[in-house]
Amino acid sequence: MARFRVEGFLADSMLGRLTRWLRLMGYSVEYASSEWSDAKIMEYCNSKGLFLLTRDRELSKRYSNSFYVRSENLNDQLAQFLSEFFPSRDLFFTRCPLCNGKTSRVPMSQVSDRVPDGVRSRYDSAFVCHNCGKVYWEGTHYDSILKTINSIITRL
Numbered sequence: 001m002a003r004f005r006v007e008g009f010l011a012d013s014m015l016g017r018l019t020r021w022l023r024l025m026g027y028s029v030e031y032a033s034s035e036w037s038d039a040k041i042m043e044y045c046n047s048k049g050l051f052l053l054t055r056d057r058e059l060s061k062r063y064s065n066s067f068y069v070r071s072e073n074l075n076d077q078l079a080q081f082l083s084e085f086f087p088s089r090d091l092f093f094t095r096c097p098l099c100n101g102k103t104s105r106v107p108m109s110q111v112s113d114r115v116p117d118g119v120r121s122r123y124d125s126a127f128v129c130h131n132c133g134k135v136y137w138e139g140t141h142y143d144s145i146l147k148t149i150n151s152i153i154t155r156l
């Protein structure tokens with residue numbers, strides 16, 4: 001498959017976990033409601049220049065800027081995606097996994113009223129989503145996410 005220059009991605013409603021992981025890696029991924037018809041999905045992707053990720057093989061045949069996500073297994077899905085769209089480490093943790101908003105790193109003092117005590121004292125900085133306001137920090141979850149991503153990338 002050719003490497004497309006895309007503005008972003010639309011994932012269908014079967015791909016919620018993959019969507020959150022790709023956002024963590026900095027990809028802009030919108031999420032289609034399960035109520036959307038195939039026609040609406042294709043029209044939406046077309047109008048916004050989005051590449052479609054879908055578990056629906058028929059739909060992927062009808063819409064050329066798309067691929068059929070073969071597996072139900074998250075690691076396999078990530079491997080399939082990353083073999084087409086290689087990630088950039090600079091973009092990791094620049095997007096909110098919940099809402100797709102952009103995040104930036106801020107000093108912990110700016111968000112200290114919004115994190116648990118233990119976090120406040122252990123980390124100097126945090127990430128804040130510009131869209132929904134959620135605060136993230138480099139906890140154990142962060143390390144395990146990086147480990148998973150790295151292990152998938154090295155096997156590509």
Ligand SMILES: [Zn+2]
Pocket residue numbers: 096097098099100101129130131132133134
């Ligand atoms: Zn957010």
